[in-house]
Amino acid sequence: MKISIQINASPYQYQAADTAWHFIQAAIAKGHKVYRIFFYHDGVYNAYRDSRPPGDERDIVKRWSGLQLEHDVDLVVCVSSAQRRGLLEQSVALKVGGYEQALSDGFRIAGLGLLMEAVIESDRHITFGA
Amino acid sequence: MLQQLERDEYGFLRNRQQWNKAVAEALASEDGLALTVSHWEIIDFMRAYYDEFNHQPNARLFGQAIKKKLGAEKGASIYLYQLFPDGPLKYANKYAGLPIPPSCI
Amino acid sequence: MLYIVNKKGDVLRNCLDTVSTDDVILLIESAVYAAVNKPQPSVLSERISGVAIYALLPDMRARGIDVARCYEYIQYVDYAGFVDLVEQNNPVRSCC
Amino acid sequence: MKTLFFIINKSLQGNVCGQEFLDMALMAAAFDQKVVLLFEGEGVNALVKNQCPDGLQLKNIVPVLNALPIYDINDVLVEEESMTMWGLVEEELEISVHALSRRAIKDQLNLADHVFSF
Structure with a gap:
């Protein structure tokens, strides 16, 4: 089964990013393909390279980067949600599809079109929200 | 004329009240573009769309909306890029006195 | 149809208003508290016929909720079971 | 082509989520998918005319509902039970809608490929 995921909530403040993470691990362990994770609304805060949780806590941002590296899961941050929330520096400007300095490894910036493409491609689309 | 206008860092008008046809011509001319009847058709469409729906379409929706209103030929990317080579959505909004669309920064 | 519900108040109540026969509800995150029926009954006291209700066990454990204090008809899944529910049901609606 | 349901069960005002x-939903339509908008519960209030969030300097997103036909979104459903509960009649709404019973809506919903709510 091909699954796409949407995360609408900021990490740490809500459990959504954790629930999504454990769900994805279980799905991959069962042999399903997690096609893309689309970070929308406050979900874009999951991508901040400079986020530094206390050393004895899970590092949610690093987790996502690791997922991209190990399982080739496409991590896409919504450009307009990110701009609205100041995630993209103006000097960096927009390079659609590029890896931005403000984002952790493996994340890329793109528009809602990539969400729709994932939804159309996937057997299931699961949203995790606040 | 352009000196008296409030503009953002991308050259877009901050205050739509300051827009008129001459302002549009001046903004375009600053970008090296002379507005023709075909440009005005798209610019007028943008203004009417915004007034009616209080919304700015993204690039994909923009083409679709133009297609519905002005016909398939004019909603096609190739036609729109001929008119506004640096980006139809961005520059149609700019000369219409509207804000820069979120995905155009 | 699978409903994934993550809060026990209005969000769960709205979900219960719309479910019908053959639907499945999965309680996750703080919605798992709705499974508890002792000493006070919860919004789940009126069982809807034909609707299966699951609770995510890791979220129960995280909150120290003893299954013995919960409605007997509730079924439990871990994350692997969560994936199975997603596989067996479509569409899926997330109620947040 | 897939059938995608977008369910609005809360106000469109007060946050950027709406x-x-x-x-x-508009983007889905631009991808030539069948898009159905469903207003249920408190969400039916999102459709009422004469909302003036401008006074609070909030962007008024009600007018964009009138643009839905441009993007071939012609299925706008409202739940009859919710309309009754909030004492609304169709004339009070910004756009024309199809009012259906909860049961009839559920029958359609069960056939959807994907369901979005926020």
Whole structure:
């Protein structure tokens, strides 16, 4: 089964990013393909390279980067949600599809079109929200 | 004329009240573009769309909306890029006195 | 149809208003508290016929909720079971 | 072509989610998918005329509902039970809708490929 995921909530403040993470691990362990994770609304805060949780806590941002590296899961941050929330520096400007300095490894910036493409491609689309 | 206008860092008008046809011509001319009847058709469409729906379409929706209103030929990317080579959505909004669309920064 | 519900108040109540026969509800995150029926009954006291209700066990454990204090008809899944529910049901609606 | 349901069960005002949610629905339509908007519960209030969030300097996103036909979104459903509960009649709404019973809506919903709510 091909699954796409949407995360609408900021990490740490809500459990959504954790629930999504454990769900994805279980799905991959069962042999399903997690096609893309689309970070929308406050979900874009999951991508901040400079986020530094206390050393004895899970590092949610690093987790996502690791997922991209190990399982080739496409991590896409919504450009307009990110701009609205100041995630993209103006000097960096927009390079659609590029890896931005403000984002952790493996994340890329793109528009809602990539969400729709994932939804159309996937057997299931699961949203995790606040 | 352009000196008296409030503009953002991308050259877009901050205050739509300051827009008129001459302002549009001046903004375009600053970008090296002379507005023709075909440009005005798209610019007028943008203004009417915004007034009616209080919304700015993204690039994909923009083409679709133009297609519905002005016909398939004019909603096609190739036609729109001929008119506004640096980006139809961005520059149609700019000369219409509207804000820069979120995905155009 | 699978409903994934993550809060026990209005969000769960709205979900219960719309479910019908053959639907499945999965309680996750703080919605798992709705499974508890002792000493006070919860919004789940009126069982809807034909609707299966699951609770995510890791979220129960995280909150120290003893299954013995919960409605007997509730079924439990871990994350692997969560994936199975997603596989067996479509569409899926997330109620947040 | 897939059938995608977008369910609005809360006000479109007061947060940016409503706006970002409608953007999603419009985008889905631009991808030539069958898009159905469903207003249920408190969400039916999102359709009432004469909302003036401008006074609070909030963007008014009600007018964009009138643009839905441009993007071939012609299925706008409202739940009859919710209309009754909030004492609304169709004449009070900004756009024309199909009012259906909860049961009839559920029958359609069960056939959807994907369901979005926010």
